[in-house]
Structures are given as structure tokens and as C-alpha cells.
Amino acid sequence: MPDISKIRHTIKSKTTSLKEAAEFMHKCPDEKIRARIALMRETAQDIVRLLIELEAELQKPV
Amino acid sequence: MVPGGNFYMDRLKILVIDDDRLARDIMADNLAGQAVEFAGDKAAAERKLKAGHYDICFIDLMLGENDNYSGLKLIPLAVSKGIYSVVMSSCDTEETISQAYALGCKEFYVKGNERANVTAIIARYIQGGASKKVEGIFSKEFITNDPGTRSMVAEVMKHASTSLPILLLGPSGTGKTTVAKLLHEHSGRAGRFVDMNCGAYTDELLEAELFGCKKGAFTGANENRTGKLAQADKGTLFLDEIGAMSRNMQVKLLKAIEEKSFYPLGADKPEYSDFRVISATLEDVQELLAENKLRFDFFQRVHGMTVTLKPLAQRKCDIFPLIQALTKGKKRLAFAPEAKEYLLAHSWPGNARELKTFVDIVTTGTDGQITLEIVNHYVKQLAAPAAFAFTQAQYDYALEHGLAGVVENLQAGIIRRNLNENHGKKAATLKQLKISKRLLYSVVTKAQK
Numbered sequence: 001m002p003d004i005s006k007i008r009h010t011i012k013s014k015t016t017s018l019k020e021a022a023e024f025m026h027k028c029p030d031e032k033i034r035a036r037i038a039l040m041r042e043t044a045q046d047i048v049r050l051l052i053e054l055e056a057e058l059q060k061p062v
Numbered sequence: 063m064v065p066g067g068n069f070y071m072d073r074l075k076i077l078v079i080d081d082d083r084l085a086r087d088i089m090a091d092n093l094a095g096q097a098v099e100f101a102g103d104k105a106a107a108e109r110k111l112k113a114g115h116y117d118i119c120f121i122d123l124m125l126g127e128n129d130n131y132s133g134l135k136l137i138p139l140a141v142s143k144g145i146y147s148v149v150m151s152s153c154d155t156e157e158t159i160s161q162a163y164a165l166g167c168k169e170f171y172v173k174g175n176e177r178a179n180v181t182a183i184i185a186r187y188i189q190g191g192a193s194k195k196v197e198g199i200f201s202k203e204f205i206t207n208d209p210g211t212r213s214m215v216a217e218v219m220k221h222a223s224t225s226l227p228i229l230l231l232g233p234s235g236t237g238k239t240t241v242a243k244l245l246h247e248h249s250g251r252a253g254r255f256v257d258m259n260c261g262a263y264t265d266e267l268l269e270a271e272l273f274g275c276k277k278g279a280f281t282g283a284n285e286n287r288t289g290k291l292a293q294a295d296k297g298t299l300f301l302d303e304i305g306a307m308s309r310n311m312q313v314k315l316l317k318a319i320e321e322k323s324f325y326p327l328g329a330d331k332p333e334y335s336d337f338r339v340i341s342a343t344l345e346d347v348q349e350l351l352a353e354n355k356l357r358f359d360f361f362q363r364v365h366g367m368t369v370t371l372k373p374l375a376q377r378k379c380d381i382f383p384l385i386q387a388l389t390k391g392k393k394r395l396a397f398a399p400e401a402k403e404y405l406l407a408h409s410w411p412g413n414a415r416e417l418k419t420f421v422d423i424v425t426t427g428t429d430g431q432i433t434l435e436i437v438n439h440y441v442k443q444l445a446a447p448a449a450f451a452f453t454q455a456q457y458d459y460a461l462e463h464g465l466a467g468v469v470e471n472l473q474a475g476i477i478r479r480n481l482n483e484n485h486g487k488k489a490a491t492l493k494q495l496k497i498s499k500r501l502l503y504s505v506v507t508k509a510q511k
Contacts, residue, residue, distance in 0.1 A: 003128070006124065006127065006128055006129075007127075009124055009152055009153055010124065010127050012152040012173075013082060013085070013122075013124070013151075013152035013173060014082060014084070016152060016173045016174045017082055017084040017085040017088060017173070018084065019174070020088050020174070020176055020177070021084055021087075021088055024088070024091070024177065026334060027091070027334070028091070035087075036087060039083055039084045039087055040084060042083070042084070043082070043083075043084045050127075
């Protein structure tokens with residue numbers, strides 16, 4: 001069973017990476033930008049999935 | 063490479079352990095220029111740590127979505143291999159932080175500001191081995207036996223690896239540029255050291271020099287030109303004679319320093335540059351502030367730490383060590399006792415620069431036996447004001463852009479100084495400099511902008 005604190009940790013970690021990537025997107029070399037955006041999209045999808053998991057965990061009876 | 067090795071020539075070997083692909087990709091950018099390897103899980107990290115020899119290891123603690131902070135278990139392995147271990151994690155509980163430090167990690171960061179943190183970590187790693195070298199600079203790059211100067215320079219060198227703005231004060235020839243270069247060399251910053259003498263340019267030209275320009279931005283702008291701010295990306299921008307900059311220019315530069323972005327002349331998109339600012343002036347800063355020549359907000363932005371370098375007259379113990387260093391590998395000089403006394407009594411208004419010129423002259427112009435007569439003759443010659451003296455920066459600028467800009471700036475500088483000396487009385491300046499009212503008012507108006 002996933003630990004709620006671990007889900008939170010992973011959400012925080014992935015959100016931070018996404019924010020960092022967005023903040024310095026203008027510095028990303030042209031030849032890398034497509035791959036970077038794909039990674040960012042993948043990370044964003046992970047965050048959504050983890051949020052859904054977190055919601056489900058929180059709805060479970062204690 | 064271990065601390066104490068050749069820090070400035072080798073690339074650091076770095077291992078980044080992180081399960082997040084995007085985080086690894088960002089770290090690859092942040093560590094560009096170093097030899098970087100990656101591991102995405104604990105097993106790969108263990109293999110690499112056992113097999114490789116790394117200088118620094120960045121460790122994420124949770125390696126996988128349901129992982130049990132296995133990154134912690136990697137710290138002792140990295141430490142046992144003598145690797146400078148840094149934790150970069152989203153986990154910031156006190157318990158985990160204490161545990162990581164107890165296991166031997168050197169630095170612990172909560173993820174979120176990697177770009178700045180990584181630069182600082184690398185600089186600290188380099189400085190860890192290089193701190194012993196700071197003492198060494200006093201017998202090589204910045205020769206001084208003066209205890210006050212040594213402690214001041216050593217103090218400022220502690221901030222070499224930070225982005226703290228430094229303001230260097232002191233008369234011409236006291237070593238401001240040397241200290242600025244040393245700070246850059248010990249900063250660990252990958253970019254260039256870019257220096258700029260603000261006193262050598264008119265306002266318009268200074269703006270183009272600093273911010274760059276696009277083709278067609280003004281008459282004569284035949285091609286895109288990269289400005290000093292962009293050239294100093296990831297490096298150091300050394301601004302000399304900041305007191306010569308107009309208030310208008312100070313506002314523009316202040317904005318660029320704060321935002322690390324700027325518009326080149328004629329550009330419709332901003333450019334970005336991650337530069338560290340070191341500035342210098344030979345003028346009295348308090349006077350510049352009182353006379354409104356230096357904006358307080360600009361001054362605040364550039365004087366994170368202020369270092370005042372003493373003139374040679376106040377550190378005479380350095381005269382002969384400097385002479386020895388200046389003649390290293392060349393003809394050595396033998397000074398008669400009276401000649402030594404004369405040199406020690408001289409006030410050296412041109413400081414180290416004047417001393418260097420003196421050494422150059424006597425090295426080539428004499429047989430090396432320096433008598434009182436020789437010293438007397440050459441020192442007096444140097445002390446005589448050079449007619450139509452100009453700086454190297456002015457000369458270089460004139461060669462590149464033509465004489466008009468330099469002349470205009472020199473004219474303005476002389477007029478402003480004379481006005482100051484006459485306590486702002488324009489009539490006196492008009493009379494003494496024999497100039498037209500029009501010229502005087504155009505200079506005064508520009509200075510007030």
C-alpha cells in the first residue's frame with residue numbers, strides 16, 4: 001500500500017522539477033527543446049496521476 | 063580529482079543520482095562543462111559508485127515512487143570513496159536532514175533552486191581545496207606583506223564563490239582590477255571575466271557596449287553586436303569607474319542587474335544573462351552620493367561588500383617585494399642604500415602602475431646598479447604630469463569607434479571636475495576652461511539626466 005507521505009513527497013519533487021524546467025525553458029538549447037517538453041508533459045501526467053492516487057488514499061476510511 | 067589538485071583546468075567528475083528523468087535532464091544543463099554521469103535507481107548508483115572515481119555526488123533520497131529513502135543508504139558508500147556528497151531532495155524533515163549529515167553528507171538542499179545551488183556547491187568544493195591557495199596569492203598574483211591589505215583581500219576572497227556584489231575602492235594602480243580578476247578565478251563560474259571602463263564611453267556608446275545592439279539600431283550599427291552583459295553570462299562583469307556613469311544609465315543597469323535580463327538596442331525581445339557584478343571607483347563614494355552623481359539604489363545594488371585598497375604610500379613594505387616580482391625572470395636590480403631610502407620616501411601617486419613603469423625604465427635604461435642619482439632622475443621624470451595623458455581603454459575605444467566619442471567624454475570629465483573644484487560656479491569654469499556656454503550646459507544637462 002502506498003504511503004501518503006511518499007505520494008506527497010513525489011508530487012512535491014516532480015512539481016519542483018517541472019517548475020524549474022519551465023522557469024529556465026528559455027535557456028534550453030533549440031536541439032533539446034522538443035525532448036524537454038516531452039519530459040515535462042510526462043512529468044505533468046505523473047503529477048495528475050499521483051494527485052488522483054492521493055485523493056483516493058485520503059478517501060479511504062482511517 | 064581531490065581537493066588540492068588542478069582546479070581550473072580539469073573538469074569535475076560528477077555523479078547525479080535521481081529517479082526523476084526531468085530532474086536529471088535539468089541537472090545535465092546545470093552541470094554543463096563538467097564530466098557528468100547519471101544513475102536512476104539505487105542499484106545503478108551502487109554500481110557506478112563502486113566502479114568510478116567521482117569528485118562530487120548529488121543524491122536524491124527517494125529513488126522511486128514507493129522507495130524507502132534508499133538514497134540515504136548510498137551516502138556512506140559515496141563518503142567511503144572520498145566523494146563530496148550532496149543531498150538534493152524534496153524531503154526536508156529535520157530527522158532526515160540530521161540522518162544525512164550523520165551519515166557523512168557535506169551539504170543538504172531541498173530541491174527547487176538547483177541552478178544557483180549547483181553553482182555555489184561546485185564553487186565551495188573548489189574553494190575547499192583552494193582555500194589554502196588564497197594565502198599563496200599574496201606572493202604571486204597580489205603581492206603584499208601589509209597585514210591590513212592581506213586580511214582585507216583574504217576576507218573578500220571568502221565571498222569569491224558567492225554572487226555577492228563587490229565594490230572595490232582605492233586610487234588608480236592599487237590593484238582593483240587584480241582583485242576583481244582573482245575573485246572571478248576563484249568563483250568557480252564557468253563564464254568569462256568581462257571588464258568595462260565606464261569612464262571611457264559617452265552615455266549612448268556605453269549603453270550599446272553594455273547591452274549590445276541589433277543591426278540597424280542606430281547609424282553605424284551594421285551588424286548585431288553582443289554587449290558586455292551577454293558576454294559575461296555565467297561569468298563576472300567588472301565595471302570600473304562607475305562614478306562616471308550618468309544617473310540615467312545607472313537606472314538601466316540597475317534593472318538589468320536585478321532582473322538579469324535586458325533589451326539590446328533595437329531589440330524587441332529581452333536577453334538573459336547570469337552575471338556576477340564587481341564594480342570599482344577611485345572616487346569618494348560618499349561624495350558621489352552626496353552630489354547625486356551616484357544613485358542610492360544603484361549603490362545599494364553594487365556594494366554587497368566594500369573593499370578599500372590602500373595606496374602604495376600606505377604600504378611601503380610592499381615596494382621592494384613588488385620590484386622583485388616585477389623583475390622576476392628579467393635583469394635583477396641592485397639598489398644603493400640611499401636609492402632604497404629615496405624609493406621608500408617617495409609617495410608613489412601612481413601606485414603599483416607607477417612603480418611598474420619605473421622598474422621597466424630602469425631595467426632597460428641602466429646596467430642594474432641603481433644609484434640615488436638614477437632613482438632621482440627617473441622618479442622625477444615619472445612624477446611630471448604627462449601631457450595629453452589618456453587611458454588604455456580610451457585608446458582602445460578610439461581605435462575601434464573613432465576619436466569623437468572619447469574626446470566628448472574626456473571633455474565632459476574635465477568640465478565636471480572643474481565645476482566641482484569651483485563648487486558648481488559655472489562662470490569660473492567658463493573662464494578657466496575657455497569654453498562656450500553651450501558646451502558647458504550640454505555637459506551639465508547630460509550629467510543631470
